[in-house]
Amino acid sequence: MQALFGVMVTKCISAVASMDVADALKDGPLYYTDLAAVVGADQRALHRVMRMLVSVGIFDEPTPGSFGLNELSDLLRSDVHGSLRDMAVMITSESHWVPWGELENILRTGDSGPQHAFGKDLFSWFQDQSNREQWEIFNAAMTSFSGAVAKAAVEAYDFSRFNRIIDVGGGHGYFLRSLLNEAPEANGVLFDLPGVIESAIKFDRMEPVDGDFFLYVPDGGDCYTLKNILHDWDDEKCVQLLKNIANAMKPSARVLVIESVMPDSAEPHPAKFMDVNMLAMTEGGCERTLNEYSVLLDKAGLRLKEVYPTPGAVSIIEAGRN
Numbered sequence: 001m002q003a004l005f006g007v008m009v010t011k012c013i014s015a016v017a018s019m020d021v022a023d024a025l026k027d028g029p030l031y032y033t034d035l036a037a038v039v040g041a042d043q044r045a046l047h048r049v050m051r052m053l054v055s056v057g058i059f060d061e062p063t064p065g066s067f068g069l070n071e072l073s074d075l076l077r078s079d080v081h082g083s084l085r086d087m088a089v090m091i092t093s094e095s096h097w098v099p100w101g102e103l104e105n106i107l108r109t110g111d112s113g114p115q116h117a118f119g120k121d122l123f124s125w126f127q128d129q130s131n132r133e134q135w136e137i138f139n140a141a142m143t144s145f146s147g148a149v150a151k152a153a154v155e156a157y158d159f160s161r162f163n164r165i166i167d168v169g170g171g172h173g174y175f176l177r178s179l180l181n182e183a184p185e186a187n188g189v190l191f192d193l194p195g196v197i198e199s200a201i202k203f204d205r206m207e208p209v210d211g212d213f214f215l216y217v218p219d220g221g222d223c224y225t226l227k228n229i230l231h232d233w234d235d236e237k238c239v240q241l242l243k244n245i246a247n248a249m250k251p252s253a254r255v256l257v258i259e260s261v262m263p264d265s266a267e268p269h270p271a272k273f274m275d276v277n278m279l280a281m282t283e284g285g286c287e288r289t290l291n292e293y294s295v296l297l298d299k300a301g302l303r304l305k306e307v308y309p310t311p312g313a314v315s316i317i318e319a320g321r322n
């Protein structure tokens with residue numbers, strides 16, 4: 001039953017995250033009537049949702065009816081390092097909740113949730129003007145997720161040797177800015193779709209460039225990073241993108257694929273969850289084993305050189321020209 005009720009836990013976490021309940025509690029616990037007044041909630045409804053979230057360890061209830069933060073709900077604050085607030089909002093926002101509702105159809109046909117729900121792929125749907133807010137929620141979630149991953153990546157890999165780092169599909173630029181902070185001599189290029197680049201963060205050594213990575217990528221980089229990009233696409237698209245990078249990069253450049261690598265065994269691993277999310281949300285995207293990444297790189301004229309595990313769920317797969 002706990003597994004079946006999991007969906008309710010997720011939806012309740014997501015709802016209180018969108019209402020900024022954790023931010024309202026950052027100075028200490030509040031009685032639910034006061035909390036409801038601060039976040040603009042119905043008192044009884046909020047009490048019932050919070051009571052359930054306390055029962056699964058997400059919030060504390062130090063005295064009856066009074067709710068406070070703990071280690072987990074602290075991550076729902078918007079102002080803490082590694083905040084998962086925006087990720088929590090996105091996970092049941094329209095862009096994900098509606099396509100996930102199509103899972104049976106996805107299982108039957110192999111087509112993605114956005115195709116069933118919206119008649120198009122996710123990134124095309126985001127580009128419709130009426131879905132602008134959903135796109136912003138998605139971009140903020142990617143940035144939120146990058147907080148922890150960026151820290152883990154710079155601990156695991158030395159970025160200071162590069163001069164020109166190009167983050168392909170770099171979103172709002174949080175990850176690239178973290179890398180540039182570790183590489184004081186380097187300049188960066190943030191490359192993504194026009195609608196993403198226009199709301200990206202600004203940083204003096206980071207040049208924003210918009211475009212379609214299936215057509216080209218900026219040239220002359222000695223490091224190309226692809227964080228959570230290849231898992232969005234099928235093999236054919238990945239090879240196309242990797243070939244564009246292989247053609248644009250300096251001969252000695254490194255391509256760094258930053259993804260959760262699927263283990264070959266039955267052990268529990270976050271990649272297995274992310275993989276089903278890719279099944280639901282993308283056109284043929286998936287999490288891959290190391291061997292599968294190696295095959296993709298080979299097909300694009302690149303060679304897997306080294307794998308750097310990080311303290312987080314992702315690994316850095318380093319590749320270069322043959």
Ligand SMILES: C[S@@+](CC[C@H](N)C(=O)[O-])C[C@H]1O[C@@H](n2cnc3c(N)ncnc32)[C@H](O)[C@@H]1O
Nearest residue numbers: 142146169170171192193196211212213227228
């Ligand atoms: C899963 S997000 C990852 C974002 C970022 N790398 C991160 O990890 O936070 C995928 C990114 O690829 C970008 N993207 C999708 N299709 C693209 C295309 N054809 N050309 C350039 N960027 C694209 C999206 O806008 C989005 O920012």
